[in-house]
Amino acid sequence: MCNTAIKMPEKTGKGTGFDEWFLTAINGAALMMMIAIGHRTGLFDEMAKLDWTDSKTLAAKAGLNERYVREWLKALATGRVVEVDEQDYFRLPGAHAEFLTRDSEKDNLAMFAQYIPLMGKVEDYILECFYRGGGVPYENYPRFHEVMAEDSGATVLEALEEYILPLVPGIEEKLQHGIKVLDLGCGRGKALLKMAALYPNSSFVGIDLSDEAIGWAKREAKKRSLANLRFEIRDATDFDVTAEPEAYDFVTTFDAVHDQAKPLAVLKGINRTLKPDGIYLMQDIHSSSHVHKNLDHPMGPLLYTISCMHCMPVSLAQGGEGLGTMWGREKAQELLTEAGFTNIEIHRLDHDIQNDYYVITKE
Numbered sequence: 060m061c062n063t064a065i066k067m068p069e070k071t072g073k074g075t076g077f078d079e080w081f082l083t084a085i086n087g088a089a090l091m092m093m094i095a096i097g098h099r100t101g102l103f104d105e106m107a108k109l110d111w112t113d114s115k116t117l118a119a120k121a122g123l124n125e126r127y128v129r130e131w132l133k134a135l136a137t138g139r140v141v142e143v144d145e146q147d148y149f150r151l152p153g154a155h156a157e158f159l160t161r162d163s164e165k166d167n168l169a170m171f172a173q174y175i176p177l178m179g180k181v182e183d184y185i186l187e188c189f190y191r192g193g194g195v196p197y198e199n200y201p202r203f204h205e206v207m208a209e210d211s212g213a214t215v216l217e218a219l220e221e222y223i224l225p226l227v228p229g230i231e232e233k234l235q236h237g238i239k240v241l242d243l244g245c246g247r248g249k250a251l252l253k254m255a256a257l258y259p260n261s262s263f264v265g266i267d268l269s270d271e272a273i274g275w276a277k278r279e280a281k282k283r284s285l286a287n288l289r290f291e292i293r294d295a296t297d298f299d300v301t302a303e304p305e306a307y308d309f310v311t312t313f314d315a316v317h318d319q320a321k322p323l324a325v326l327k328g329i330n331r332t333l334k335p336d337g338i339y340l341m342q343d344i345h346s347s348s349h350v351h352k353n354l355d356h357p358m359g360p361l362l363y364t365i366s367c368m369h370c371m372p373v374s375l376a377q378g379g380e381g382l383g384t385m386w387g388r389e390k391a392q393e394l395l396t397e398a399g400f401t402n403i404e405i406h407r408l409d410h411d412i413q414n415d416y417y418v419i420t421k422e
């Protein structure tokens with residue numbers, strides 16, 4: 060991922076550059092709308108196959124309306140995402156294509172741009188919450204699970220075998236041999252679909268509140284004939300009392316604790332459902348619990364905005380705590396300890412500036 064943050068001026072006010080910062084930020088926000096459209100329509104993928112092109116050729120290749128493609132190209136040209144010449148021919152530079160096309164899922168930044176229009180769709184609901192409190196349920200977020208699965212496809216799937224699982228001592232041997240694995244808040248279940256195919260001797264269970272996400276996961280498991288994988292629609296809010304005791308050797312959560320209704324109950328349930336020598340791998344957002352320590356976080360404004368527009372309201376809508384995306388390491392360690400875990404190691408991975416990886420055992 061890119062490692063740059065929009066730097067706020069030290070002080071705000073006339074003559075301190077805030078006006079320039081504002082222009083950069085509003086142009087950036089506008090470009091994210093265009094980049095999201097470029098991703099969804101496949102325009103970047105088509106453009107990367109061409110050299111210099113006019114809007115007519117590109118629109119024909121992508122099967123899209125020429126007038127819209129032309130205006131899209133002009134927005135991206137002024138934003139320096141694509142190049143333009145004096146005859147209105149456009150080109151996507153190779154160095155940009157690398158981050159904007161589906162060629163490499165791991166490096167595809169365009170997909171993250173989709174969070175901006177996604178948040179725009181719930182603005183009215185969120186505005187209402189500013190006046191009356193409460194939250195916004197998952198079903199009010201069109202395409203959330205689709206975009207989330209693309210996101211975790213890049214951060215989790217691509218790195219699972221090479222970087223993520225090796226963080227957990229001995230887990231690959233155990234998975235090869237045959238163990239029981241639970242992924243809680245699995246969404247569309249992409250991590251499980253991959254693990255179930257890689258480790259046929261192990262058995263895998265995915266649970267999630269969303270019938271849409273679980274429906275997708277079940278269809279995909281069937282398509283891939285994965286008999287060692289089961290998905291269940293299940294609300295984890297009372298997992299502390301409903302979790303099957305000492306049932307699993309390995310529990311994972313990928314970006315799925317902070318937006319739960321009752322994160323502590325979920326963590327207590329994970330402790331309860333793990334065997335005494337079981338291991339819990341928690342991927343969650345990298346941050347401090349204290350905003351003043353997050354001022355140089357490379358994705359701070361984006362993640363606090365996603366928190367305000369999604370992670371906090373979906374939890375509050377379930378009568379939950381609304382921890383927020385940036386609950387941070389301090390709070391996470393406090394809740395994990397309260398849930399009964401004594402051994403907590405936190406890791407970072409080079410490819411992933413967004414997340415921390417917690418390797419947790421009971422003893």
Ligand SMILES: C[S@@+](CC[C@H](N)C(=O)[O-])C[C@H]1O[C@@H](n2cnc3c(N)ncnc32)[C@H](O)[C@@H]1O
Nearest residue numbers: 207211244245246267268269294295296313315
């Ligand atoms: C940010 S998404 C992560 C999804 C998936 N792990 C991934 O990485 O793509 C959080 C997931 O938690 C699920 N979730 C939220 N509240 C839940 C609850 N009370 N019980 C079970 N799942 C819940 C959501 O439906 C969502 O799929």
